[in-house]
Amino acid sequence: MTAGLSVLAVDDVPPALAELCRLLNENPDVSDVASAGDALSALRMIQNGRYDAVFLDIAMPGLDGMELASLLSRMNEAPVIVFVTAYEQHAVAAFGIGAVDYLLKPVRAERLAEALARVNRVIPDARPAPEGPDAMAALPVESDGRTRYVRRTDVHYVEAHGDYVRLHAVSGVHEVRMPISRLEEYWEPAGFLRVHRGFLVALAAVRELRSDSVGGLLAHTDLGDVPVSRRCARVLREKLLAAAKSGQLGRR
Known part of the structure; x- marks a missing residue:
């Protein structure tokens, strides 16, 4: 059986972060969930570990989600990016950076499942990729x-x-x-x-x-x-x- 996804959730609002982690933990495609309360902490965690995907808020103090995603896009083995935000207007920029999905808060379980399915499609060693x-x-x-x-x-x-x-x-x-x-x-x-x-x-x-x-x-x-x-x-x-x-x- 193929191992599930290792996911990092990033949000500066603790209740929103806790809810996202709960939804991720309840999804059968996910085997491990880590969390970070700001983009700089997330960057350090990604540099020191391996994550299949990062579920990333956009509006954060200091380094925001878009800036973090831009930095991650330059990595040789970058995790897949999924944005999770309350704002619709960043969608075009998010896909331009290379995000595979763009979720609006509050996130529903079925919508999260769709995003995880997209993550699986672009990770060659996570699940057999469809043609x-x-x-x-x-x-x-x-x-x-x-x-x-x-x-x-x-x-x-x-x-x-x-x-x-x-x-x-x-x-x-x-x-x-x-x-x-x-x-x-x-x-x-x-x-x-x-x-x-x-x-x-x-x-x-x-x-x-x-x-x-x-x-x-x-x-x-x-x-x-x-x-x-x-x-x-x-x-x-x-x-x-x-x-x-x-x-x-x-x-x-």
């Missing part, structure tokens, strides 16, 4: 205190919307806090193509290519038309031709 196409095969969507999961196979295209992406799926339009560039990394092996600065499209969902009123190219799906930039048009046509030859086109 590329299986990465993030479903995304959690939070609304009104509820979490539902949208399967990648139900999504026809993805639209960038500020700090979020909008998933256009058979079940409706769902917003997920994640930059489109990060989702592209996960979903490109599963047949999604970046066809525009603000759009990803599932090749299997494309029914045909159309011209718009000003001569631009559109990828038509059952859920709507997706704009295609000129520089992406050739690659899209080649991918669609290959998908048609292999029988993968129009399967959604």
Whole structure:
């Protein structure tokens, strides 16, 4: 049986730190939980030990969470970073540093489990890693205190919307806090193509290519038309031709 994760929780607010440690200890994927009340203490612990992941608050006195994460990103064997914060506005910067997830307080057990699953996917010796196409095969969507999961196979295209992406799926339009560039990394092996600065499209969902009123190219799906930039048009046509030859086109 593979050992569980060794995790360091960092927060300068003792009740928040205690609650995070409790949730981590209760998760079956975690075997060991350490804690630090400030970023400098956490840095020393990481330099003197080995942790698979750090669950890190952002707003802390002195060295803040973003600064600590930036320092950790330069290490040869850096732990995986998951931010845990009360502030939404740092999400883009967090993913830019390389964080695998961004949790908003108060953290729920099921949301924490999703973050730990992402940690496991990027740690080669923690659990058998899924092949590329299986990465993030479903995304959690939070609304009104509820979490539902949208399967990648139900999504026809993805639209960038500020700090979020909008998933256009058979079940409706769902917003997920994640930059489109990060989702592209996960979903490109599963047949999604970046066809525009603000759009990803599932090749299997494309029914045909159309011209718009000003001569631009559109990828038509059952859920709507997706704009295609000129520089992406050739690659899209080649991918669609290959998908048609292999029988993968129009399967959604």
